[in-house]
Amino acid sequence: MKIITVEEHFESELITQKINQVTGKGALPPLSSGMLEYMKTSLPTAEMMQSITGTRLDFMDQNGIAMQVLSYGNSSPQNLAPEIAIDLCKEANDKLAKEIQKQPDRFAAFAVLPVGDPTAAAQELKRAVEQLNFKGALLKGNYQGQFFDDPFFFPIFKMASDLDVPIYMHPSFIPSEINDHYFKSPNWSDTVNGILSSAGYGWHMDVGIQVIRMIVSGIFDKLPNLKLISGHWGEMVPMFLERLDDELDDYSGLKESFSTYYRNNVYLTPSGMLFEPQLKFILDEMGPEHLLYSIDYPYKHPANSQTFLTEGNLPAQTKELIAHGNAERLLHL
Template sequence: MNRLPPLIDVHHHAIPPAYAQALGNRVAIPGVDYPTWTPEESLAVMDRNGIATAVLSITAPGVTFLDGDEDPSAARRMARTVNEYFAGLIEAHPDRFAAFAVLPLSDPAAAKDELAYAVDELKLDGAGVLTSYQGRYLGDPAFEPVLAELAERGVPVHVHPGTPPTRDLATFDLPPSLYEFTFETTRTVASLLFNGVLDRLPELKMIVSHAGGTLPFLAQRLTYGPTIGRYLTERAPADVIGTLRRLYYDIAMSANEFALPALQKLADPERILYGSDFPFMPAAHTAENTAGFAEYDGWGEEERAAVGRTNALALFPRLAALSG
């Protein structure tokens, strides 16, 4: 097995106590066994797998499960509670934890306010968003002001898939995270591409999950938009592949012989980041994914160090300062 650097895990979930209590018995992700979590469990898994730092985030459904609450401020208040919890964890373990602030993006104005508080006051390291909100994907014009602010601030944004808004998931009786999550990532990036958002915001530091879902496989196909429908001629990026190569990709659930070669063909090693998906994938999978990353023979030691650590240091200034 190749020697790994002290890893930075950019796809590592947390379940703060107040969040778990508010979620209660709601179905967070259909068919998914919702795990328990404590910071101590994360630290133990990190220690066993050579993970120096985990960048924490909230997975689906984010705070969207409160969108229909009688109190219209419920989602905003939960985002604030989670972000302040993250700040406390970082204060207690500054070299072990970083965090993506959860944003109540169903309300873009509230999301901009929470972003400012999370970054300016709490000093969190980035922002975390889902692939869609109330049936709208990230390429929807309503979300562009928030994405523009993230780009202007140079704040990394991690995009996590959620349950598809329009699909009858009972058709196959399978958890959406088993396969639909990969398509959700592809759908939201396609919306960003063909609505011109990624080209208007070239400085946006966007990290997409799970090796980009199906993007490596479909990258060339996405160049055929105007060929298939002439109405897309004015909407298609001039360089679809080049635009996709500006994205960052984590390798959560993807450090294997099938996914990594495809991702490697699309993305430069400088745009790929290590991820574990703990605790929604168990500790045994963290070990499996880490071993798959270590054993993959498509990268040399310098590239492996970049994917495992130095690419993340370039994205997260606070962690770079701590590493000296």
């Protein structure tokens, strides 16, 4: 079975060096002590992040993965000041495009965009799609505390709609005051605090709210062709679709129910959370046509990366849609 995974990450040593030179501290916001402790043991090696040969290709071959769709990981210039980010995002996309040219049958990419200047970001998305053959863009977290439903960012989504490419809404680190309020306690260690506020729960909650806000903002009434991708089985939002309809629909002012927009305009991936109960639930809520496959390599590399699909108790047509058919259609592969 052909497998395409669509949330797989890459970093450039050169781009990372340039980010460090500009900021003096890298691309990440100030992190809690717990998060720093957690990251010491959870981050992949530089070789795994920066190379598209070697360990990465070995993993793909061992797990029957025909193609990875790459995007920048933690070391991303997206949220730098626009006067820096515009040129650096362009350079980052060019660097990733050159890497992909080494193995064009095995890799594709989502662009990184200088979101602090949405007009420039829209133009960079257009360039990346039309000149570099990128398949959309990945937006990580938010920008200076602004969620992407803010009208300020509308040019980015208008361009994605016009180009008929998706935007992947990816988690990032939550603000320290939210981290402390929800996840810090004298009853557990800093490392547990770091896990709860990030991969354990916190950043899934945060980016799930991001997608909720996009829908409630009415952007899909303005841009009915816009498509979003949400990882980690939808970042908990699908569990509340019927609840959101019941509570919101009489007051939102939207043309359709909340769940209609979600089921029509949002596509989900597992992001390496390869667990049977979530798969069954998402298939019931969304149907097989809106589910793509992803591993979140190299942050995650589950032992069942291949067998979760190939040995799963699903109809053959459903397996093919999730494994590659939906990605080929959505990303024009």
